[in-house]
Structure formats: structure tokens, C-alpha cells
Amino acid sequence: MTSSYVIGVVKAGAYGHGSVHVSRQLKATGVERLAVATIDEAIHLRSHGITGPIHVLGNTEAHVIDSCLQYNLLPTVCSRDVVREIASSLEGTDEKRNVTHGTQKTPPFGAVNIKIDTGMSRNGCQPNELRQIIQSCEDSNVPIDAIFTHFADSADDAEFTRQQLDVFLETVEPFRNKNISLHVANSGAILNGIGTDLDFVRPGIVIYGLPPGDVADFKDRGFQPAASIKAVPSLVKRLPEGRKVGYGCTHTTRDEEWMATFPLGYADGYSRLLSNKGFIVREKTGEKCPIVGRVSMDAVTVRLPCCPEDAETYTMMTADFDPDTSATGIASKVGTISYEVVTRLSTRYPRVYI
Numbered sequence: 404m405t406s407s408y409v410i411g412v413v414k415a416g417a418y419g420h421g422s423v424h425v426s427r428q429l430k431a432t433g434v435e436r437l438a439v440a441t442i443d444e445a446i447h448l449r450s451h452g453i454t455g456p457i458h459v460l461g462n463t464e465a466h467v468i469d470s471c472l473q474y475n476l477l478p479t480v481c482s483r484d485v486v487r488e489i490a491s492s493l494e495g496t497d498e499k500r501n502v503t504h505g506t507q508k509t510p511p512f513g514a515v516n517i518k519i520d521t522g523m524s525r526n527g528c529q530p531n532e533l534r535q536i537i538q539s540c541e542d543s544n545v546p547i548d549a550i551f552t553h554f555a556d557s558a559d560d561a562e563f564t565r566q567q568l569d570v571f572l573e574t575v576e577p578f579r580n581k582n583i584s585l586h587v588a589n590s591g592a593i594l595n596g597i598g599t600d601l602d603f604v605r606p607g608i609v610i611y612g613l614p615p616g617d618v619a620d621f622k623d624r625g626f627q628p629a630a631s632i633k634a635v636p637s638l639v640k641r642l643p644e645g646r647k648v649g650y651g652c653t654h655t656t657r658d659e660e661w662m663a664t665f666p667l668g669y670a671d672g673y674s675r676l677l678s679n680k681g682f683i684v685r686e687k688t689g690e691k692c693p694i695v696g697r698v699s700m701d702a703v704t705v706r707l708p709c710c711p712e713d714a715e716t717y718t719m720m721t722a723d724f725d726p727d728t729s730a731t732g733i734a735s736k737v738g739t740i741s742y743e744v745v746t747r748l749s750t751r752y753p754r755v756y757i
């Protein structure tokens with residue numbers, strides 16, 4: 404059995420978890436390569452001292468090529484035009500050029516990753532364009548680190564994923580003697596064992612202990628989410644019966660109610676769709692307390708079972724798979740996926756790593 408190296412996907416602030424910290428952790432566990440979506444994300448990592456290969460997965464536009472070279476990044480190319488632009492920028496660099504293609508760990512300076520669209524119809528060249536793009540790279544001394552593709556439904560549709568893999572393997576077959584690496588597998592594919600025997604795998608969501616698809620199966624495999632959100636109320640008050648709560652007055656107290664205001668809202672990624680629907684957990688007792696009224700931009704109101712003690716901590720998002728309070732539970736309550744729940748978490752509150 405062959406084993407693949409890992410490219411740790413840390414785009415979107417490491418799926419909301421903090422890209423610099425997660426990158427350092429990944430590097431400390433032996434993950435040499437990282438991947439982000441945009442050049443700015445890559446520059447952010449470099450400016451915080453993250454070294455080593457960084458893939459920029461989004462399509463490369465001409466205006467970012469000089470920065471890619473300056474920060475020694477691995478751009479994604481899907482056309483000969485971009486190869487030409489890279490070649491012309493490389494001409495102006497003093498860097499010693501090594502025009503052999505990639506090695507596992509250290510891509511040559513100026514190297515590119517060519518992306519093939521094998522069925523997702525998003526970024527990527529068409530399979531029949533690959534030969535010409537490789538030819539352009541070779542003609543203009545642009546080294547190729549790797550060729551890759553992305554799967555559209557790898558967590559849920561093994562058949563379609565295998566079809567994409569077949570298209571990929573067939574397309575790259577004529578170029579397999581050129582020392583160019585190959586990588587295809589995202590989290591869903593890794594869990595389903597599809598395309599995991601190539602040079603690299605590219606996990607994202609599973610790094611954070613969250614499932615790319617079905618929760619039950621994922622949980623049974625022993626995964627656990629990495630992140631929780633903890634908060635202390637900014638204010639607690641006892642309201643009399645008949646008081647309206649929040650924008651739109653969507654909740655009216657039925658009795659005397661202990662009401663806590665927590666200082667985070669939809670601007671922090673705490674979905675407004677949780678209004679009168681979500682729960683948070685009182686840490687001391689494990690009780691679920693309902694969100695009442697609308698989630699507003701910077702605040703959420705929660706009915707407490709009793710008068711809390713000073714500075715009691717509550718968990719707004721639990722690091723488990725609870726149907727009400729976890730990232731996966733919140734996702735299903737508001738009709739989205741846990742990717743969206745965590746990537747939307749704002750950076751105005753500190754991440755604490757333990």
C-alpha cells in the first residue's frame with residue numbers, strides 16, 4: 404500500500420479556526436504543505452512566519468503572479484495564457500531556476516499546479532487542454548509541481564467521484580513519467596478511500612473534526628470537532644410577564660423570566676435563523692437554554708432556567724455532534740452545512756487554543 408503526503412487545507416481562516424495557529428500545529432505534526440484559496444490568505448501566513456510550500460487553490464489571475472513569486476507560492480493554473488504570464492514574470496527574477504518538475508516536499512521555484520476540471524465544472528482546464536498547457540510550461544521553463552482535480556460530491560456519491568477519478572487518471576496517464584505529483588482527494592474522498600493512493604491528499608473539514616457529509620457515520624469513526632464557542636452573559640435581568648424581547652418583538656415573556664444577553668450575533672456568524680430556535684448550554688448543569696427573540700447583529704438573548712451565578716460560562720457551540728448546539732446541529736437547524744457555520748465565525752472574538 405502506498406501512502407500519500409498531506410496538504411493541509413487552511414483556507415477561510417482554517418475554516419474559522421485561525422489559519423496561523425492551525426498551520427503551525429499542522430507543521431508541528433509533520434504536514435509540510437498547506438493550501439489556501441487566495442493569494443492574500445497565503446501572504447497572511449507568510450507574514451506570520453509560515454514557511455514551506457503553500458498552494459493557492461483558486462484560479463490564478465495575472466495581477467497576482469508577481470506576488471506568487473515574491474512569496475514563493477504554488478499557483479493554480481488552468482490555461483496557457485497564465486503559463487505565459489508566469490514565464491514572463493519568472494524571466495525578471497534573479498532566483499536560480501530549477502526547471503525539473505516537482506519533488507514531494509520541495510517544489511522548484513516558480514512551480515505551478517495545473518488543475519483539471521473532471522466534472523465539477525468550476526475552475527480547471529478541460530482534460531483535452533492538459534497536453535498544451537504542459538507543453539507551454541515546458542517550452543517556457545515553468546516547472547510543474549503537480550496536476551490535480553477537485554471532487555464535486557465525494558462524501559455522498561462514490562460512483563460519480565470514481566468517474567471523476569477515472570477521467571483524471573486517464574488524462575494524466577501520458578505524463579506520468581515526468582516526475583509531476585498528482586493529488587485529488589478532499590475529506591469525503593479520503594473517508595471513502597477514493598484517490599488516496601496518489602502523491603498527496605488535501606483534507607480540509609476533517610482536520611477540524613467536522614464531517615464532509617453524514618454525521619452518524621463520521622461520529623462512529625471516532626472524530627470529534629475541534630472548536631467550541633464559550634461566552635459569559637454581558638447582562639442578566641429578570642423580566643416580568645408580558646415583556647417583548649428583541650427586534651420585531653418576536654418573543655413575549657409568559658411569566659417572570661431570567662433573560663441573559665450574550666455579546667455575539669449574526670455579525671459573528673451566529674445565524675439569525677437561530678432566532679427563537681437555537682439553544683446554548685449552561686456549562687454548570689448541562690441544561691440547554693433557548694434563544695428567545697431575534698438574534699441581532701451583536702447580541703443574542705437567552706432564557707435562563709434561574710438566576711445565574713456571577714460570570715457563569717455558557718457554550719454557544721458545543722464541540723460534539725449535539726443536534727441543537729454543535730456546528731453540525733446548528734447547520735441542520737438553519738439549513739446549511741457545518742463548513743458554513745464555522746467559516747463564518749468572525750475574528751472579532753479571540754480564539755483560545757488549549
Ligand code: PLP
Nearest residue numbers: 412460553589590605606607608
Ligand atoms: N481541495 C480543494 C481544491 C478545495 O477547494 C477544498 C475545499 O473546498 C479542499 C480540497 C478541502 O475540501 P474538504 O474541506 O471537503 O476536505
